[in-house]
Amino acid sequence: MKNFDRKKLNRLLTGSVVPLMFLIISLIAIPISKFTGVYLADQIVTRLVRNSFLVLSLLLPIMAGMGINFGMTLGAMAGQIGLIFINDWGIKGAPGLILAAIVSTPIAILLGYFGGKVLNRAKGREMITSMMLGLFISGIYQFFLLYLCGSVIPFKNPGLLLSRGYGVRNALNLITAKGFDSLLLIKIGGVNIPVGTFLIIGLICLFTVWFKNTKLGHDMRAVGQDMSVSGSAGIDVEKTRIQSIIISTVLACYGQIIYLQNIGTLNTYNGADQAALFAAASLLVGGATVAKATISNAIIGTALFHLMFLVMPVAGKYITGQAMIGEYFRMFVSYGVVTLALILHSWKRQKDKEMDRRLDREISSAPK
Structure with missing residues (x-):
């Protein structure tokens, strides 16, 4: 029993390395x-309102x-297309956002189904494949907006189009x-709290908890643990994997709509490029791994990552006296955090295996 408790404690400590490290960095940078x-706080x-839904997807x-589904950018692009059409139709506010969804x-x-089919042909290499898939679909997305919108697909509002008469402008102010x-x-102590958006985020949390207890949720968990055993048990492994990608892509679509309505502007051609990177970084900072992630990992990670993302550039400026250094800090943090978290995850897996072997040896050598 003692060895079991020790094993659980060691796993807890190694699993908390990433969030503790980023919390310490943030606490040092805040006073600076x-x-x-x-x-x-504001x-x-x-x-949290802006990014949580994307991370939860x-x-x-x-x-x-x-x-990690880096192909979630496919869903983000779909959400942007919906917002562009709603902007053209002139439907404002929450009704416009719902219609965009x-x-x-x-x-x-459709994009999620295509992505799932591709990833089924790249088993074991899903993350890098989904990243390349996002780049491929981005080219089709840009072709659609640059050449088809305003020419093949009519637009009522010429203000959304380039001066040549077709092709969507690079940046749009969203009427939604x-x-x-x-x-x-509501406002509490100078902090604006958009309760309506938090309720929507709460709904996806409830959906995730409910979904895990459905048959499809149990099938996904079984497939994630062992595809061979799942297939032998009668689970359609490839179909289950495709369904998980479709749901993730649709949720990322809604998450991008929530993200952009908070920002208020749309970077037409590059707005979805960083969605997957920042969402993945937030999830990993929260203590998640590429094999296990929870709602609490997503929420805590989003808060920690964006706290550090907020304070590090300014702290860098005060330390060095140059504003540009702060921007270098920002880029270093955003790209480096994913690499560092993945390295630490690999180290954690290795340490867990070593702990398991050591404790097994201690148990087997203990006197009966």
């Missing part, structure tokens, strides 16, 4: 950045054993800005 507590709430493929859902389902955030907005 000279931000007030109210400002930081910014963290804003970033990554959970199901991890449960199905497919790692309805319009983009079939696109996200703050559509969800303004539904139920």
